[in-house]
Amino acid sequence: MPLSSSAIRANLLLLRGGGGLFVSSRLASSAVLSTRPYKLHKLESGPASEAQVTSDEARKYYRDMATVRRMETAAGNLYKEKAIRGFCHLYSGQEACCVGMEAVLDRNDPVITAYRAHGWTYTRGVPVKAVLSELTGRASGCAKGKGGSMHMYNHNFYGGNGIVGAQVPLGAGIAFAQKYREDKRVCVTLYGDGAANQGQVFEAFNMAKLWDLPCIFVCENNKYGMGTAVERAAASTAYYTRGDYIPGLWVDAMDVITVREATRFAKDWCLSGKGPILLEMETYRYHGHSMSDPGTSYRTREEVQSMRQMRDPIASFRQTLLTAELVAEEELKEIDQSVRKEVDEAVQAAKTNAVPDPKELYTNVYSQPPSGQPNYRIRGIDQFTWSAN
Numbered sequence: 001m002p003l004s005s006s007a008i009r010a011n012l013l014l015l016r017g018g019g020g021l022f023v024s025s026r027l028a029s030s031a032v033l034s035t036r037p038y039k040l041h042k043l044e045s046g047p048a049s050e051a052q053v054t055s056d057e058a059r060k061y062y063r064d065m066a067t068v069r070r071m072e073t074a075a076g077n078l079y080k081e082k083a084i085r086g087f088c089h090l091y092s093g094q095e096a097c098c099v100g101m102e103a104v105l106d107r108n109d110p111v112i113t114a115y116r117a118h119g120w121t122y123t124r125g126v127p128v129k130a131v132l133s134e135l136t137g138r139a140s141g142c143a144k145g146k147g148g149s150m151h152m153y154n155h156n157f158y159g160g161n162g163i164v165g166a167q168v169p170l171g172a173g174i175a176f177a178q179k180y181r182e183d184k185r186v187c188v189t190l191y192g193d194g195a196a197n198q199g200q201v202f203e204a205f206n207m208a209k210l211w212d213l214p215c216i217f218v219c220e221n222n223k224y225g226m227g228t229a230v231e232r233a234a235a236s237t238a239y240y241t242r243g244d245y246i247p248g249l250w251v252d253a254m255d256v257i258t259v260r261e262a263t264r265f266a267k268d269w270c271l272s273g274k275g276p277i278l279l280e281m282e283t284y285r286y287h288g289h290s291m292s293d294p295g296t297s298y299r300t301r302e303e304v305q306s307m308r309q310m311r312d313p314i315a316s317f318r319q320t321l322l323t324a325e326l327v328a329e330e331e332l333k334e335i336d337q338s339v340r341k342e343v344d345e346a347v348q349a350a351k352t353n354a355v356p357d358p359k360e361l362y363t364n365v366y367s368q369p370p371s372g373q374p375n376y377r378i379r380g381i382d383q384f385t386w387s388a389n
Contacts, residue, residue: 030054031324035258041241041248041278047265051257058326061103061256063335065095065314068119070343071128075118075135079291083351084135087162088149091119093286096313097220098123100259101188104267108156110178112171113190115150116220116285117160120190124157128343132350140353144360165191165198168217172204175215175276186270190218194225196239205243205276212275216266217243219278220253222285227298240280247274253281254313284311 033053038046072092078084091098094116102123105111113120121131126142134141135149142152150162158174161167171189178185195201196219208215219239223230230237240248247269251262259281266277284307288295295304321327 026325027055027328028325031326033257033320033324035261036252036255038258038262039240039250041238041243041250042245043247043249046249047261051261053257053324053326055326057103058321059331059335061099062314062317062321062327062332063339064099064102064123065256065317066336066339067128067342068095068098068122069314070339071122071131071346072118074132074343074347076287076291078132078136078347078350084149084291085137086148087115088135088291089116089118089289090285090287090291091116093307093313094220094222094253094283095119096256096259096317097218097253097281097283100253100256101218101263103256103260104263105188106185108183109185109188109267110156110158110171110174111188111190112158112167112174113160114164114167114192114195115160115162116192117150117152121152121154121157121160124154126152126154126157127346129346129349132343132346133353136350137355138350138353139356139360140349144364145356146360146364165195165201167191168195168198168201169204169207171217172208172213172215175208175213176211179211179213184271186214186216186267188216188218190220192225193219193221193223193230193237193239194228194233196221196242197234202242205246205278208276209243209246212273214270215276216263216270217246217276217278219280221280221282223282224285224289224295224298226289227293229298238280240278243276243278246276246278248278248280250280250282253283254311254316256313256317283313 030052032050034050035047040046069092072090075084075088076090079088098119107125111120111124118131121142122128130140130142131152134143134145134147134152137145137148139145142154150160152160158170159167168189168191171187175187178187191201205217221230221239225233236242240250249262249266251259253259262279266279269277286304286308318332321332322329
């Protein structure tokens with residue numbers, strides 16, 4: 001029988017001895033944890049204020065968030081070493097968003113996001129090695145090393161899009177296809193607070209509601225666009241109300257369980273035939289907008305440090321698990337060590353694996369190349385190939 005929050009607190013046995021404070025080795029198989037308050041727009045009720053979490057779920061959420069964090073730290077180091085070129089947008093600080101949402105989604109539920117996509121790529125099933133190898137342009141990358149930071153894909157994961165806001169109408173289109181085929185799936189369409197002011201976003205809202213498409217629009221509000229605080233860019237920063245005629249939900253996305261339950265509520269809403277819903281995931285990015293942005297010219301170092309110390313999604317979840325006695329501290333340390341080993345091996349592969357063969361320039365241009373022409377080449381791909389032979 002799951003323990004309530006009060007029962008958990010009452011049953012914590014603290015034993016002092018031998019110069020230290022020890023927690024009882026008895027672990028709970030599940031616990032009921034509180035979610036953080038939500039804000040509602042055009043909704044009579046929202047997600048539950050409590051949620052049951054099993055110890056197995058807790059371990060997975062912690063491991064996934066820790067993996068994304070370490071993977072992004074490794075990506076930042078590889079960029080500084082010039083092993084990664086071009087643009088690189090890190091997800092550090094926002095791990096509870098992708099991990100909490102993925103906990104509810106089915107692998108057949110499509111997801112499409114913007115260019116800050118590494119965390120989502122991992123939770124969508126791409127191994128760390130394939131993510132980092134893609135960043136360094138290796139053939140073992142998830143897009144054969146041809147896409148890089150902004151262009152990562154997997155089954156029912158449509159990227160990774162480099163054009164600000166362009167993925168939002170694409171997500172509405174995916175949801176339209178699901179409704180047309182009568183698939184019982186939802187499409188999660190993510191964008192940032194900077195993209196929230198794009199006209200195409202509002203056009204997608206209109207069509208999605210007009211046709212009651214099963215689309216969960218998600219604004220990952222990390223408080224800053226490209227060097228600009230949200231208050232300087234938007235007359236209204238209540239992004240969860242921006243759908244106007246679409247119901248909205250504000251979520252404290254620094255807590256993975258709060259995110260999970262909001263996503264569960266949103267998915268049930270869409271699958272019940274009520275049409276789209278808009279979630280504002282208020283989160284925070286620790287690094288700059290991209291690696292070329294130090295991230296300190298428009299906010300103070302003290303602000304970033306305060307967020308790391310007071311609201312970090314991994315540290316706070318770790319403390320919650322220990323307090324609820326869902327996972328032992330030694331086990332969390334073992335998870336950390338395992339994650340470090342996995343990422344270190346992925347970094348080595350990203351530095352040493354083979355680069356793509358030049359012939360890859362001609363592949364993956366068409367989803368179905370002309371039959372009977374295995375050596376089909378693309379006109380105009382170089383100065384020597386002017387016709388398709």
